[in-house]
Amino acid sequence: MNKHIDAINVDFTYDNKKLVLNNVSLSTYQGESVGLVGPNGAGKTTLVRVLLGILYPKNGNIQVFGYNPLNKKEREKIYGQMGYLPEGADVYPQLTLKQYIELFKTLHEVEDNSTIEELLDMFDLQDVFEKRLGTFSKGMKQKAKLLTILIHSPKLLIMDEPTDGLDIASKEETIEYMRKLKKKGTSMLIATHDPYLVENLCDRIIMINKGEIIFEGTTQQLQEVAQNEPCYVIELMEKVKKEKLEEILNNIGEPQKIIVEENTIKIWTDDENIAKNVYKKVVDEGLIVKNFDRYLPTFSQAYKNFLEGK
Numbered sequence: 001m002n003k004h005i006d007a008i009n010v011d012f013t014y015d016n017k018k019l020v021l022n023n024v025s026l027s028t029y030q031g032e033s034v035g036l037v038g039p040n041g042a043g044k045t046t047l048v049r050v051l052l053g054i055l056y057p058k059n060g061n062i063q064v065f066g067y068n069p070l071n072k073k074e075r076e077k078i079y080g081q082m083g084y085l086p087e088g089a090d091v092y093p094q095l096t097l098k099q100y101i102e103l104f105k106t107l108h109e110v111e112d113n114s115t116i117e118e119l120l121d122m123f124d125l126q127d128v129f130e131k132r133l134g135t136f137s138k139g140m141k142q143k144a145k146l147l148t149i150l151i152h153s154p155k156l157l158i159m160d161e162p163t164d165g166l167d168i169a170s171k172e173e174t175i176e177y178m179r180k181l182k183k184k185g186t187s188m189l190i191a192t193h194d195p196y197l198v199e200n201l202c203d204r205i206i207m208i209n210k211g212e213i214i215f216e217g218t219t220q221q222l223q224e225v226a227q228n229e230p231c232y233v234i235e236l237m238e239k240v241k242k243e244k245l246e247e248i249l250n251n252i253g254e255p256q257k258i259i260v261e262e263n264t265i266k267i268w269t270d271d272e273n274i275a276k277n278v279y280k281k282v283v284d285e286g287l288i289v290k291n292f293d294r295y296l297p298t299f300s301q302a303y304k305n306f307l308e309g310k
């Protein structure tokens with residue numbers, strides 16, 4: 001698979017005293033979307049800027065499409081093939097949306113308007129095409145910015161908080177659009193605090209804290225490693241009285257904890273056989289089981305658990 005971003009052992013400091021990025025290595029591949037997550041001040045925006053050659057690293061090697069972003073000529077080759085959405089940057093308030101788009105069309109030498117039309121439709125911006133950006137709401141400005149980084153069908157998207165200010169419908173449509181881009185081979189590095197975006201778009205996450213990578217893997221892998229205690233869940237077809245379930249499970253093994261609700265039984269144990277015994281007992285009692293599986297925390301919960309454990 002084609003590597004798009006390749007960063008090795010990157011250190012960065014703003015003041016020559018404290019490392020804001022400490023030995024960071026990461027790669028992204030064609031058609032892959034990677035979520036860059038971590039708490040406030042972790043170093044996400046700094047990392048994005050270093051990868052783009054906006055900030056100069058203290059140590060390390062960075063290549064994007066095989067070019068060095070710190071070299072001006074090579075940087076131009078990178079920028080021509082990618083879209084960058086900076087965090088919270090304002091749009092030119094005096095420009096109309098039409099003029100703003102023209103600017104990026106010229107920059108990227110885009111002649112065909114079909115992608116622009118599609119994006120204007122998707123973001124519901126047709127009616128404000130002639131309006132000044134200064135009159136736009138926060139979400140509309142964000143859509144205008146997203147539109148301009150997509151008009152030249154970039155091979156790589158580096159985005160800092162792309163869903164900031166977007167309503168849920170726009171967020172869903174944007175994610176759907178990004179998924180289609182991914183299928184065509186576009187790769188993405190997305191710095192974000194939005195769990196919805198991560199769960200619905202990112203193939204992989206890289207978590208940084210205090211300038212260091214502390215986790216790399218899929219959201220499911222994070223959910224698995226961040227589960228404080230293994231848990232199994234038995235979901236019943238129909239609701240059963242809590243007292244009845246408690247009575248059925250009264251003499252079962254030695255599970256550390258069994259939590260009974262009306263149609264679910266959660267068994268907190270590191271012994272899978274105990275969970276299987278509970279399952280068998282429930283079935284022997286004539287109850288119909290809809291689902292029996294490992295129970296995983298949500299991505300947000302796993303993210304919190306993982307950070308707390310660090």
Ligand SMILES: Nc1ncnc2c1ncn2[C@@H]1O[C@H](COP(=O)(O)OP(=O)(O)OP(=O)(O)O)[C@@H](O)[C@H]1O
Binds near residue numbers: 014020038039047
């Ligand atoms: N221009 C700057 N000069 C000095 N220090 C900076 C500068 N920009 C950021 N920092 C510091 O670098 C660290 C990382 O900041 P950065 O903005 O990269 O974090 P982040 O993960 O993007 O945070 P957030 O989620 O809040 O956007 C923080 O300690 C921050 O105070």
